[in-house]
Amino acid sequence: MDSLQLTQEWDKVFPQSDLVDHQKITFTNHFGITLAADQYTPKHYEGKLPALAICGPFGAVKEQASGLYAQTMAKRGFLTIAFDPSFTGESSGTLRDVFSLDINTEDYQAAVDYLSNLDLVDPKRIGIIGICGWGCISLNAAANDPRIQATAAITMYDMPRVGAWGYFDQGTAADRYESKKQIAAMRTKEYATKQYAKAGGCFNYPAPDDQPDFVKQYSAYYKTKRGYHPRSVNSNDGWLMQAQTGWMNNAILAHPEDLKNAVLIVHGEKAHSRYMGEDTFKKLTGDNKQLLIVPNATHTDLYDGGENHVIPFDDITAFFNQYLS
Structure with missing residues (x-):
């Protein structure tokens, strides 16, 4: 296990609640990557x-x-952990700011390993929440x-679908192959130089007028006091190109029939990503x-509630109470 130096002060973009206990924890996935997490425990429980x-x-x-x-879910009676994925935030793994469907899927399973072995937790009552691409x-x-x-999938993206076909499936196989050629040439150069190009995070706020509304919404979250964080990939230089x-060249849910346990998919009515969840x-x-x-909600409204506090926490809580009873 890698030894991580975790930030101990409260550095979240939301205020701390006095109704839950908070501590920093780590766990290791089966690739040997140590993940950093915040654990939230209700102060009063039986x-x-x-x-x-x-x-x-x-x-x-x-x-x-x-x-x-x-x-929020800890205030509602759940022991929860929010974790940084492999290669990002306070978690280990190099190179930094890269991703993998396989490794990131394992990140969740490793989190379940951790929770299943906590004395405070009933191992038969474990669920997960994924937001956006997660x-x-x-x-x-x-x-x-x-x-x-x-499992609750909130304002979800189908990342392999976007990667293969672009937003709203407007790309082509020829576009995809051209991108692969360009990145392959970049890899040859970067192997020799050890200098790695980043894709760039969100536009500085406000985003240019000619950008789509959803791009402007990302800017308004990741690049302002509302959501900016110095360790966030999207708030800064973005993913490695x-x-x-x-x-x-992959896909989620290769065998959807294997997902036998309960699922809640939540989307905003006005979210550009709604078609992926549906x-x-x-x-x-x-x-x-x-x-x-969720009526009138955009994609990023479900990150923090937006101006109208639209995250349906009552519905999410009822779902988990039903299936983790």
């Missing part, structure tokens, strides 16, 4: 607790949306791991799957 592992959005850190969800990864993990009794091919929902089988559309 017996063993249901537990949730939470991650996302894609390119965020645990001090942003996942931490807000974790603290929504699709959470579903992938749940299909892999029957210990995950319930050469990592981008990682989404271009299409993914159609692949799921069983009568324990739910789709919830």
